[in-house]
Amino acid sequence: MKPEAKNETQEMHRVEMTIGTILRWGVIVAAAIMIVGLLFYLVDGSLGVASNYHVQNFHQLLQGLIAGKPYAIMMVGIFALILTPVLRVVVSIYSFYREHDRLYVIITSLVLLILLTSFVLGIEFQL
Structure with missing residues (x-):
């Protein structure tokens, strides 16, 4: 195996490990926050808002927090x-950029754009 190919393989392995770590820690942090909210609910006995209330x-x-x-x-x-998963898409864009894979940078950037657009539209249509 050529040294260049070995470096690329090591780089890909490192990126995959980084993506796995992001996904793992993202779920752990989200679950921990949810558990804290559940504990507050169990101690308080109410959600702190009226029924049918939506942020x-x-x-x-932020005020509620x-x-x-x-x-x-x-x-x-x-x-x-x-x-x-949005962070995973961002890391993937960086990974493809490092590999000089323009097609996948463009495709993954479009995926990120679609995700961000859906968030903005979701906020606009909710109001």
Whole structure:
């Protein structure tokens, strides 16, 4: 095996390990946040908001988080869980860029653009 091919194999292995670590820690952090929110709920006995209440923006989420409302804490956990695969896409773009694989950089960048667009549209249509 040529030294260049060996370096590429090692680089790919390192990137795969990084992606695996991101996914693993993203799920662990999101689960931990959700458990904290659940514990707050069990101690308080309520979610801290009226039934049929939905957070409309990040400002309301931040206010609920500062107030220690279980609903807001659990929403942050869900948000962290949603961001985990988005971070994976970002790392993949970097990986493909390092490999000089322009086609996959473009495709993965389009996937990221679609994800971000869906988040923005989801926020706009919710209001």
